[in-house]
Amino acid sequence: MISHRPTPLLRRAILPLAMAMVFASPVLAQTEAPAAAAAPHVTQAGPASVADLAEGLLGAVVNISTSQRIKGGEGQGTVPLPEVPEGSPFQDFFDEFFKDRQGGGGQRQVQSLGSGFVIDAAEGILVTNNHVIADADEIEVNFSDGSKLKAELVGTDSKTDIAVLKVDPTLKKLKEVHFGDSDRMRIGDWVMAIGNPFGLGGTVTVGIISARNRDIDAGPYDDFIQTDAAINRGNSGGPLFNMYGEVVGINTAIISPSGGSIGIGFSIPAELAVSVVSQLREFGETRRGWLGVRIQPVTDEIAESLGIKEAHGALVSGIIKDGPVDNGLIEVGDVIIRFDGRDIKESRELPLAVAESPVGKAVDVVVIRKGVETTVKVTLGRLEEGEKLAEAEGAQAGEEGGPVATASLLGMTFGELTDEMRDKFGIDPDVSGVVVTEVADGSPAAERGVTAGDVITEIAQESVSTPEDVLDRIAALKEQGRKNALLMLASKTGELRFVTIRMD
Structure with missing residues (x-):
């Protein structure tokens, strides 16, 4: 590269x-x-x-x-x-x-x-x-x-x-x-x-x-x-x-x-x-359009696991907090294959297509969700406002800028450890980190025994507190040529354990 x-x-x-x-x-x-x-x-x-x-x-x-x-x-x-x-x-x-x-x-x-x-x-x-x-x-x-x-x-x-x-x-x-x-x-x-x-x-x-x-x-x-x-x-x-x-x-x-x-x-x-x-x-x-998602490429392995015949499109790995689709229109795990009538063959094509669209425009976005094509109507925000939001909140920008509310990686969907999440999974108040909300069957995370309700506290001996921390830490490990990620997980009661998850 x-x-x-x-x-x-x-x-x-x-x-x-x-x-x-x-x-x-x-x-x-x-x-x-x-x-x-x-x-x-x-x-x-x-x-x-x-x-x-x-x-x-x-x-x-x-x-x-x-x-x-x-x-x-x-x-x-x-x-x-x-x-x-x-x-x-x-x-x-x-x-x-x-x-x-x-x-x-x-x-x-x-x-x-x-x-x-x-x-x-x-x-x-x-x-x-x-x-x-x-x-x-x-x-x-x-x-x-x-x-x-x-x-x-x-x-x-x-x-x-x-x-x-x-x-x-x-x-x-x-x-x-x-x-x-x-x-x-x-x-x-x-x-x-x-x-x-x-x-x-x-x-x-x-x-x-x-x-x-x-x-x-x-x-x-x-x-x-x-x-x-x-x-x-x-x-x-x-x-x-x-x-x-x-x-x-x-x-x-x-x-x-x-x-x-x-x-x-x-x-x-x-x-x-x-x-x-x-x-x-x-x-x-x-003044660029803004969809409010983090994305990653759709590999052959990901396509197979999602039941998609051909690897194409952009996999949504995170939803930007307070962004245009932070309302359930687009979900983590969706694969965007068409934006405003423009086919998305590779993930890098999506940010360019969105950026070229006018702020405030209502566009049709076609996604593959659980094997079924679905069309949603999204009103675009402004990218520059998303970047200012990220800067104001002290968070790093995502694919389009803005703090991440939920994300998906290595077969795990994870999010902020809010009071609502603590109540949902019965997590003790003393536990801190990023909560795993869902684990895909047969995924690298599932193979290592990760379950919904586990809390990620460290990755490669560095603490994490937001979904974006997890994404950035895994990305850094991949850049270093690492094949596995060492995670410290906390149970609902705070008991700690280490797991190693394949990243390839």
Whole structure:
């Protein structure tokens, strides 16, 4: 699995200015391009030339320059070293250049470079990546003709890594490009990337769509287009065009052990970007739909145990407290196979489908419950409110944000140990933890003698007090490669025992 955390392999295509200082040279000014470029003839051997197409688009693609003032000091606040490909002829230069500049006092200014593109010339609206402008004190837009304009931030979305900027359109005549239909793009279709690699200015590269629907663990809504069109540091936020000059993706990340392109780049699909950009322009923030469930994949084993012929859909493993379905409409153990007319083949498709739906919309959700398909009508809440609720109550966010009231895992359904649960199972007041309310026949938990009314007090020698604690602890053990989970259980009267439950 590819980590979304900064690693030598998965890299954001953003470039520190110091590297741009070395690699960059004056870029020839571009002449004013025609209002629209005609689509070139495409043969089976690929496009004969993209010169006309590129000429008509270069003027709408910009370089984004940001600066951030940070405090220097002994052991902290130092200017971060730019990553230079191993063996680069400039490696010695960077080592020497920065060696004497670490650990100094006072205030320092860090600059970085990325790419972006104009989508509304009349309003002066541009799109780029959130990580290009994150924490910036100043944002400057550099155009292909050499002119520059200061930009203000309209809104950002860290979950999809999209940011919207605005410049004053009265100061310069702008050229715009438009989003196309990324859903119609097929593996093997030709695409063209334009951006600012290594600070070199408007650079055109051509390739094909290598894959679609890539999940690279960069965020909750990963659905990337993969391309072999060369994307390097500094390309972040730049557009990926189809052969009709329409933006079908926003270039955002690469896989590379060296920092340079090896032909594996990723772009946010236009279909996802359009709705996010629209909300940022209108509200300055996103307003996503929220179903209020925690989910997990449906494996072949789970499908067999639930009596489902084919492993598909999203298994509901938890219901978010005070969420839209915390009323019995959807239950733990349900498998969601269709949302608002959209088939859910894999669990990761559900959060994306829900997030793209308007807040307050009443949608039909088809679930398989105890082997029978059932349709329920759910009115969506707002994801951001669920996340605020989780933060206010000091709980970690679930799949969609919010504290978990009940959950299901390893064949156990468990919930908060409330007074009602104590009365129901006759649990002593001195017992604390998470109460098991149901155990599936033949499940790993049932094999180890776990029964309804048992209370989970510890997992791997760490105490748990909420259903979410249980889910998070089991998830952490799986990430560590553990095959079994050690649980300390309390009986109704408080007698303790250890059980080991298989997690595979």
